[in-house]
Amino acid sequence: MNKKKILGVDKNVFYLSLVSLFNDFSSEMVYSVMPAFLTRVLGAPIWFVGFLEGFAEALNNILKIFSGRLADYLNRRKILAVLGYSISASTRFFLYLVNSFWQVLGLRILDRVGKGLRDAPRDALIYLSSEKEELNKSYNFHRAFDTIGAILGPLVGFILLNYFLGLNYKLLFLIASVLGFLAILTFVFVEDKKDNYSKNKKFIFDLKIFPSNLKLYLFSFFLFSLGYFPLSLILLRIQTIDSSLKTLPLFYFIFNLFFVIFAFPIGRLADKYGEKLMLKLGFIFALLSFLIFSITNNFLIIPAIILLSLSLALIDGIKMVYLGKNISQEYLATAQGTLNSLYGFGQLFGGLIGGLIWTKLNFTYAFLYGGFLILISLIFLNLAFRD
Incomplete structure (x- = not known):
């Protein structure tokens, strides 16, 4: 294990975090305005926004099983991560050329293909680069850098779009594509990591690698994702404040x-008190957020968004650490890819059903539907944590 650290984490974790910062700076500059671009410029219906994100995320997460298994089989993770980031970065340039929301669907699918190829190998690299007692810290450090990029993207996108580009969405997409290639260049500083199971591996995927409690754990996250809509759909809730x-x-x-x-x-608290407590709290705060979103009161939208952020911070990286600690490293990327794949299937159906409920009834019923499924998923999560 290379002990050299930058900002308190392994240098590999730092540079992988920097890759994600640049990539999310680029992607969130695009996708923070995508619901408005789709509905206001291209005339897409609201249900299409939910379908777009759900379908794209499902494809992304299906590919994570393949890329995770391939990374474990080859014992090479960096090359798949580089390929995935490269594919995603290229799609942002081609958004400059679209004139139909169905064309956006095609590019969004290709973007998610890139994400599906990169995420499981990258997450395995983070795990293999980190000391055991600092796994949650490393994952949440990475997620924090990832999210700094996700902060800069919407903020810079808003300023450019409204004050410099005259609401020219396509020119914004072109600028974002340039930023995306900085992520790829940063991989020069990333070292590949291998596990200790390089011999006698089989490429075939087998659910038998998961003990019964982990199968229940995976199922609980599938149910959770059925209720936890894609963020692009959730934030359409602000239409009651800003219809434009x-x-x-x-x-x-x-x-x-x-x-x-x-x-x-x-992340530090999870390393100290354990993943189980953090994940349970994450589910609870997600449920509270959805219940608040369902209330017809515009003053509650920002508190609901803050609770949603808290729930994701409690769940996002920590769910991977718990899985990694309870599975052989021989199947590390495979297991992480499987979890994300099930989550993606849930988001496909959850985003589509939530969007249809929103369109046919209203947002209150959509968020109550989501909250109910999150509550059921919390029950199954508790069952999975029983010794």
Whole structure:
């Protein structure tokens, strides 16, 4: 294990975090305005926004099983991560050329193919680069840097779009594509990591690698994702404040700012008090956030967004650490890819159903539907944690 550290984490973790910062700076500059671009410029219906994100995320997470298994099989993780980031960065340039929301669907799918290829190998690299007693700290450090990029993206996007580009969305997409390639260049400083199971590996995926409690753990996150809508759909809730959605990037900024504030200290707390407590609290705060979103009161939107940020900080990286501690390193990327794949299937159906409920009824019923599923998922999570 290379003991050299930067800002308190292994240098590999630091540079991988920097990769994510640049990438999210680019991607969130684009996708913080995407709901407005789709609905206001291209004339897409609200249900399409939910379908777009859900379908794209499902494809992304299906690929995580393949990329995770391939990374474990080859015992090479960096090359898959570089390939994935490269594919995603290239799609932002081609958004400059679209004139139909169905074309956006195609590019969003390609973008998620890139994400599906990169995430499981990258997460495995973080795990293998970190000391055991600092795993949650490392993952949440990475998530914090990732989210700093996600803060800068919407903020810079909002300023450029409204004050310099005259609401020219396509020119904003072109600028974002340039930033995306900085992420790829940063991989020069990242060292590949290998596990100790390089011999006699089989490429075939087998659910038998998961003991019964982990299968229940995976199922609880599948249920959770059915209720936890894609963020782009959740933030359409601000239409009761701003029907034009011009301020949408600012609400992305608020969400990501509070995630950064929460992520690093929560990582330290998780290393001290354990992953189980943090994950349970994450589910509870997600439920509270959805219940508040369902209330017809505009003053409660920002508190609900802050609670949503807190829930994600309690869940996002920590769910991977818990899984990694309870699975052989031989199947590390495979297991992480499987978890994200199930989460993606849930977001596909959850985003579509939530969007349809929102369209046919209203946002109150949509968020109550999501909250109910989050509550059921919390029950199954508790069952998975029983010894």
